[in-house]
Amino acid sequence: MSQPRTLFEKVWERHLVAPQTDESPAVLYIDLHLVHEVTSPQAFTMLRERGLKVRRPDCTLGTMDHSTPTTPLDIPIMDAQAAAQIEQMKRNCAEFGVPLYALGSAYQGIVHVIGPELGLTQPGMTIVCGDSHTSTHGAFGALAFGIGTSEVGHVLATQCLLQNKPKTMAVRVEGSLKLGVSAKDVILALIAKIGVGGGTGYVFEYCGSAIRALSMEERMTICNMSIEGGARAGMVAPDETTFAYLEGRPFAPKGEAWECAVADWRTLPTDEGAVFDAEVYIDADSLEPMITYGTNPGMGMPITGRIPDPDSIGDPSQRETLIKALKYMDLQPNAPLLGHKIDVVFLGSCTNSRLSDLRAAAALLKGHKIAPNVRMLVVPGSQQVKRQAEAEGLHEIFKAAGAEWREAGCSMCIAMNGDQLQPGEYAVSTSNRNFEGRQGKGGRTFLASPLTAVASAINGCVTDPREMLERV
């Protein structure tokens, strides 16, 4: 009987071209490489300079999401630099034979939304992309993580990466989520607990009854923000929920190949008795909707909570960090966030822009208007999500409420496409980062779930969605 292994270890070992030694990292084979316009151009330039080809264009897929406008597709791109970057992406993919779902394609979208929805993301794979939220794909039991542009070049040229084996941390979430508490709240609670560096050097495996009960899209929301806790990857063991999601998707195996694949995927979950390097526990029953008050995703609290007081923090460096954050956010210690006036609500990003997010938001918004002081952007994660939402009439609910219904992309999560906060504005955002200036220079972000975002849009201030859900 072989040693019990974790899900991560099984996937890791399957992909070793060469094992790690004292002198050199492991050489890890990559099954799927996703490429976007912002972190790839310098890698293609390097290939050109060195006379190299893309080794496996058939295992590589390009799309455009970060710098693309979310205005109607027939409006030309106003930002000359963004337009040039988008053009360069087309040229690079054409020259190197990399398939591309460009802006205007029916399958274009945020890279971490399209991989799963096309059925490209599958259990047991290694998946990389020049984007830290590649951890999203771990929801399928894939080992998926973000890489830098040099590494994008390595994978383009060799389909391999040099990697030191990370440690493993089990994130056990037991119990059941209460009304108004969603996957986003689980991950914000985890990061608030362990801090933004708490998972550095680890791969998370999310497990426990609360994780098993989640849909694939909810699992993606959780895995997506693993990096905000410092972990490059987060994984969920594949199960019937995973297989049901994948079956019939365009790139999923078909017929006999499907049966073989599922039989193989069933061998992936962590063995009984396998040992993790660390473990953290979250009680799902006690979770409330979460919101962040500061300038990193670890500065989060239950929505009914009060902003922490720097005077209560012993460590001088941590105290300074909180003082600086509250100064940037213009918030007072010990004050509640409930009722805090907001200017913008952003519903979108690779964290929360999938059909189930839009459905949940629309269900709460239906029959309401957003507050007159609020601008609300709804940005579907992909063209496919946009079409599906429109087929269900969700866009009419958003528009009737006074929200903007936009084209697919990263949009105001990273604010490099023109969708951005103005200095001093407050936003409730369903995205993943509340760093200073992340959503626009001088902008202030409260991270929260789609339900909290909608409830806050309706009232024009930070609102506990449970108040509205209980009335329904």
Place this chain on the structure above:
Amino acid sequence: MQPIRPFSSRLVALPIENIDTDQIIPARFLKTTSAEGLGAALFYDWRYDAQGAPRPDFILNQPQAQGAHILLAGHNFGAGSSREHAVWALQGFGFRAVISTYFADIFRNNALKNGLLPIQVDAETHRQLFSLVQEAPETEVQINLEAQQVVLPDGRAVSFPIDPFARRCLLDGVDQLGYLLNMADRIAAYEAAHPQRVNTLLNLA
């Protein structure tokens, strides 16, 4: 890539924890297709006011920072996005090393690929270095990659850990891609033994 030899420099102190890559280089500067010229965007929103004028109280705008090669930063440097532009911006400004008590994984990897040294020291050394800058801003420390040491002005040497493979590459002035390219036979053997999982060339359009 040039081999990394020992070098000495003043320290530029930025005593802030969890400095994320959005601060190192804001996303709006990523609409470039080149790695050149990004030093001008380094810490842009801390360095310049809303009108684009330098903020005199920010350390990078002070004489002490000009020509310095070592950034001394607070705990957990480089969290957040995978943008290698953060490393290119630091190098574009002239930095060759960042000293902190902790680095985010992707930033550390990106730095090592480009020859920017992520030097992790213990909390006590970290405090001493900050005091040193405060008391004697002109003081230089030496960084010796071969010996894996930071050498303080009093002669005391503090060791730092670094990935042995990356260290070898940086000392020899070779990049890591060459190593992978030399493994072509083993990669081909792996591919022959493992059927591919998906074919992205399947045309949906």
